[in-house]
Each structure stands twice: as structure tokens, then as C-alpha cells.
Amino acid sequence: MINNKPVLRPETLTVGYGYDPNDHMRAAKPPIYLTSTFTYPDAETALRAHDAYAAGNVAAENGGFVYARLDHPNLVMLQDRLAALDHAAACAVFNSGMSALATIMLTCLRPGDALLHTTPIYGGTHALMNTLLLPVQDIQPFPLPPTASESDLIATATAAMKHGPVGIILAETPANPTCSITDMAGLVRLADTIELRQGRRPLVVVDNTFLGPLLQNPLEHGADLTMTSLTKYAGGHSDVLAGSVSGSFCLVEKLRKTRTLLGTHLDAHGCWMLLRSLETLSVRTERAQKNAEAIARFLATHPAVEAVTWPGLLPLDSPTRRVFEQQCSGAGSTFSFSVKGGREEAFLVLNALKIPRLAVSLGGTETLVCHPATTTHHAVPRERLYETGISEGTVRISVGIEHQDDLIADFKQALSRI
Ligand SMILES: *Cc1c(COP(=O)(O)O)cnc(C)c1O
Numbered sequence: 001m002i003n004n005k006p007v008l009r010p011e012t013l014t015v016g017y018g019y020d021p022n023d024h025m026r027a028a029k030p031p032i033y034l035t036s037t038f039t040y041p042d043a044e045t046a047l048r049a050h051d052a053y054a055a056g057n058v059a060a061e062n063g064g065f066v067y068a069r070l071d072h073p074n075l076v077m078l079q080d081r082l083a084a085l086d087h088a089a090a091c092a093v094f095n096s097g098m099s100a101l102a103t104i105m106l107t108c109l110r111p112g113d114a115l116l117h118t119t120p121i122y123g124g125t126h127a128l129m130n131t132l133l134l135p136v137q138d139i140q141p142f143p144l145p146p147t148a149s150e151s152d153l154i155a156t157a158t159a160a161m162k163h164g165p166v167g168i169i170l171a172e173t174p175a176n177p178t179c180s181i182t183d184m185a186g187l188v189r190l191a192d193t194i195e196l197r198q199g200r201r202p203l204v205v206v207d208n209t210f211l212g213p214l215l216q217n218p219l220e221h222g223a224d225l226t227m228t229s230l231t232k233y234a235g236g237h238s239d240v241l242a243g244s245v246s247g248s249f250c251l252v253e254k255l256r257k258t259r260t261l262l263g264t265h266l267d268a269h270g271c272w273m274l275l276r277s278l279e280t281l282s283v284r285t286e287r288a289q290k291n292a293e294a295i296a297r298f299l300a301t302h303p304a305v306e307a308v309t310w311p312g313l314l315p316l317d318s319p320t321r322r323v324f325e326q327q328c329s330g331a332g333s334t335f336s337f338s339v340k341g342g343r344e345e346a347f348l349v350l351n352a353l354k355i356p357r358l359a360v361s362l363g364g365t366e367t368l369v370c371h372p373a374t375t376t377h378h379a380v381p382r383e384r385l386y387e388t389g390i391s392e393g394t395v396r397i398s399v400g401i402e403h404q405d406d407l408i409a410d411f412k413q414a415l416s417r418i
Contacts, residue, residue, distance in 0.1 A: 005087045010214050011282040018080035019275070024073075032272045033073045038065040056253070070260050074271035079244075081278060082234075085213035086226050088246035092255045093271065097209060097229025098124050099264035100243030102132075104225060105168070107258045108203055108251075111137045113167035114160035116190075118182045119143045120388040121172050122207065123376045130379075140164070146180040146388055153190045165198050171223075172207040173327070177336040177372045177396035178389040179210070179309040183323045188222035203251075209233075212363075214285055215330040225251060230274055232363030236284050240273045242266050284365065284401055285330070291407060292333035292399040298408050299337045304345075304418045306393065310335040333399040334362045336372065336390075343392040345418045346371055350395065352414035355407060362398030367407060369397050 006013060019030050040046040049066055065071060075093055083091035094100040105128065109115065115129065121143075133139040142160040145152060160166050169191055173182040187204050195201040206218035209229040218226040228234065230242035245255055259265050266274075296310035312331035314321040324331075339345045350358055356367040360376050370376060372390050380390075399407070 004083070004089050005220070006084045008084075010085055013081065013084050014214075014278045014281050017084050018077045030074065030077055030272060030275055032268050034268055035072070036068045038063070038067065068268070069263050069265060071256075072265075072268055072271075074268040074275070075265060078266070078271045078274055081275065082213070082228075082244050083246055086228075086244075086246035087213075087217050087219050088226070088252075089249045090252035091244055091246040092252050092259060093230070093266045093274075094243040094245070094259060094264045095266045095270065096241045096264075097227070097231055097243035098128065099262070100227050100229075100245050101125060101207070102128055103255050103258050103262065103264055104205060104227065104245060105129075105133055105139070106262075107254050109133070109137070109139050109167040110165075111139065112164040113137075113139050114163045114165065115139055115141045115168045115170065116144055116156060116160055116166055116202075117141055117170040118172055118175060118180075119146055119384065120175050120178055120180070120377065120380070120390055121170075122176050122209075123379050125170075125172070125207070126377075127379050138164075139167075143384070144182075146175070146178070146182075150186065150189075153186065154193060157190060157194050161194070161198055165200050166194050166202040167200075168203050168205055169194075170205045170207065172209075174210045174311060174332065175388075176210060177309075177334070177376070177394065179311050179332075179335050180389060181311065181320050181324050181327070184218060184221035184223055184327060209363075210334055211328055211330070211332045212281075212285075214282060215332055216328045218327075219247065221327055224248070231361065233285065234274055234278060234281060234363075236277045236281065236363060236365060238359075238361055238364035238366065238368075240270055240277075242270055242274055285333075287401045288333035288399050289330055291401065291404045292331070292335065294404040295397070295399055295407055295411065296335060296337075298411065302412075302415055304340055304415045306338045306340050308335065308337045309389075334396065336394050336396045338391055338393040339395065339415070339418060341393055341418065343371070343373070346393050346395050348417045349414045352417045353410055354413075355402060355410045356397065356400075362396075364398065365401050367398065367400035367402060369395055372396050 079091040129141040140163045171182045191202050203224040205225045206223045208226045212233045225247040227245045299305045300308045311324050356369040359368050
């Protein structure tokens with residue numbers, strides 16, 4: 001396992017890591033490099049840079065820069081900072097979470113492969129697998145039930161290997177929007193078993209969007225790649241789209257090559273916005289998590305509420321609680337609750353709320369609410385949705401950094417409509 005745990009704590013790394021004023025005219029903060037191409041001092045250096053690129057080592061010549069689709073200074077600053085936060089040897093940054101996931105799939109899977117994934121899974125990921133990978137590349141997704149036992153995992157893997165070699169085991173944990181938690185060590189053991197049977201080792205990939213690198217480090221638990229939609233908590237202000245993947249140098253280098261072919265890198269301005277947003281990630285996380293706890297506790301005792309999924313409320317003696325405590329250093333601030341009744345009651349509450357805005361996405365300073373069954377998970381077949389714990393009464397909430405008493409008072413008045 002790669003253990004690149006940095007000496008400095010994340011609260012320190014998020015503020016300045018990856019940027020050295022000495023390399024940039026002593027500017028205290030990162031300048032934005034708005035340039036699509038980089039000049040060579042002479043034709044010989046150009047030749048050497050392109051020789052190095054062909055040999056897979058672009059960073060060796062011309063300060064590492066040739067053309068912005070390959071790499072650019074703001075991208076390098078952001079990637080270095082995120083690699084440190086993810087405890088990884090390397091990180092690649094993309095122009096959205098979906099382009100990060102698609103780049104992983106297109107790079108690490110071959111036509112005819114099988115793919116195992118936890119459920120529920122982000123609607124966009126579901127669509128990527130079922131409307132692109134399956135029809136175009138015959139890559140068959142096999143869903144794993146949320147409470148799969150070790151023998152359920154093996155049974156699904158056995159069925160998958162009848163289709164073709166399992167190339168990836170993808171886990172979204174905690175899952176969107178149910179916060180169901182998957183034991184990463186269990187998936188690593190499953191990868192061992194699959195490797196023994198088929199020869200090729202499947203990659204364990206974790207979508208860490210719900211918690212992010214401050215609250216969960218999947219590489220520490222044996223995952224090969226950790227992916228994060230930076231659009232959410234890292235961006236934190238609902239004004240930029242981006243995604244990242246961290247892992248070993250060798251794997252990330254392969255992803256960067258595909259990124260160069262597809263042009264799915266993040267531009268200089270987007271990188272700069274993220275470098276700036278990361279500076280406040282730890283204080284935003286702390287505040288939003290405190291608010292989430294207060295709201296989750298309020299909802300859990302409300303007579304109109306059937307269930308609340310904030311992981312901090314998991315029963316102390318449950319096996320899931322043990323996994324949660326092993327893997328996560330906090331419960332985050334996005335979760336769901338279900339109102340008694342169904343869609344009608346959920347819509348009543350959503351329409352009555354005054355402070356939270358009704359929108360998809362999560363992780364911003366502002367509180368957002370949505371109805372997963374009819375929005376984020378619209379594309380998922382109904383039976384699959386209900387099996388995985390999303391009902392018509394489910395409401396997702398991404399808790400922001402407003403005052404918790406104002407939020408609770410607003411939920412109180414909205415729930416009184418039922
Ligand atoms: C938002 C999200 C994505 C996709 O990220 P984008 O930046 O919107 O492309 C993937 N996984 C999860 C869990 C998400 O919430």
C-alpha cells in the first residue's frame with residue numbers, strides 16, 4: 001500500500017501547500033496563468049521536451065510545461081495540494097467529477113469487462129455505466145446490495161466473471177443520498193479473491209465525494225484510487241465544477257495521458273478558484289458538520305419524520321458503526337431523511353422551506369435540499385431505487401454554514417405543514 005501521509009496536518013496543507021512564492025515572482029498568492037502554450041528557449045530544448053514526452057516523462061524538460069492540455073502551472077499547484085490531502089503519490093484534476101470518473105473507466109476497463117458497484121450510486125455514474133459503457137463497450141455493471149455480506153459479494157463477483165473479467169470495483173461510501181457505508185477492507189479482500197480466480201486484479205475505486213479527503217482517506221484503507229467531485233465541498237460555494245483522482249504515480253500517470261487525449265483537464269481559472277476555496281475547507285467542514293448534527297438530532301425526534309441517515313446517529317453497537325469509525329473521521333453534512341407518507345408530503349416540506357434552496361448539488365456554504373427520487377436519481381429504475389433505501393418520502397439535505405437555530409426553526413415550520 002502506498003502510504004504518503006504528510007507530516008503537516010490537513011488544516012495547514014489546505015492553506016498553502018503546493019505553492020511557493022519563490023517560483024512565481026514572489027507573489028504571495030498564486031497568479032492565474034492564462035496561457036494555452038509555453039515557449040521554448042531554443043529548438044534543441046523543444047526536441048528534448050518532445051522526446052521526454054514520448055518517453056512518458058514530460059516533467060523532465062522545459063519546466064514541465066509544453067501545452068496547457070497536458071499540464072499547466074495552476075493545475076500542478078492544485079494537484080500537489082490534493083495529493084498531499086489524499087495521502088497519495090499523485091493526483092490528476094479534471095473539469096468535473098464525471099469527467100474524472102469517465103477517464104478512470106475509459107483508461108482502466110477493456111471492452112467486455114464487468115464492473116462491480118455499490119448501491120445506491122450517483123445518478124450520473126449510473127448513466128455513464130448504463131448508457132455509454134454498456135452499449136458502446138459491452139462493459140456490464142453489476143450492482144452490490146447496500147448491506148451485502150461477504151458471501152453476497154462473492155456471489156455477485158462470480159456472476160460478473162461469467163460476463164467477463166472484473167476490471168473495477170467502484171464504491172461510493174458514504175453513498176448519495178442514503179449515507180450507506182461500505183467496508184473498504186471488505187472490497188479489497190474481494191479484489192484478492194477475484195484476482196486469484198481470474199488472474200487480473202480489479203482496481204478498487206472509491207468515490208469520496210460525500211466526505212472528501214479531510215474526513216476520509218480511502219487510500220489508507222487499501223483503495224487503488226480515490227475520486228472526489230471537487231464541485232461539492234472542495235469548491236464549497238456552488239460556483240465551480242471540477243473533479244480529482246489520487247493514487248499511485250503509475251496509475252495517475254495513465255489517467256493524465258487519457259486526460260490529454262480527451263481534453264478533460266481543469267482550466268487555470270477553475271484551479272485558482274479551488275486553491276482559494278481549499279483554504280477555508282476545514283473551517284467550513286467543522287461548522288457545517290456541527291449544524292448537520294443539530295439538524296439531524298432535531299429531525300430524528302420529530303413526529304413527522306420516519307428516518308434520518310446522518311452517520312453520526314448510527315447505533316453505537318451496530319457493525320456499520322464500527323466500519324464508520326474505522327474509515328471516517330467525521331460524519332459530514334449531507335444526508336437524507338424520510339417524511340411519513342410519500343412524495344406529496346416530501347413536496348409539501350420542500351415547498352415550505354424558506355432558507356434552504358431547492359437545488360441538486362451539495363457541499364456549498366448554503367443549505368440545499370432536493371427530492372432524490374425525482375431529481376438526482378431520476379434515471380435509476382424505481383425497484384432499484386426503493387431496494388437501496390430511497391423512497392418517495394426521502395429528502396436530501398446538504399447542510400450549510402448558516403446559523404443552526406434559523407435552519408431548525410425553518411424545518412420546524414415546514415414539517416408542521418404535513
Ligand atoms: C456530484 C457527484 C459526482 C459528479 O461530480 P460533478 O462534479 O458534478 O461532475 C459524482 N459522485 C458523487 C457522489 C457526486 O455527488
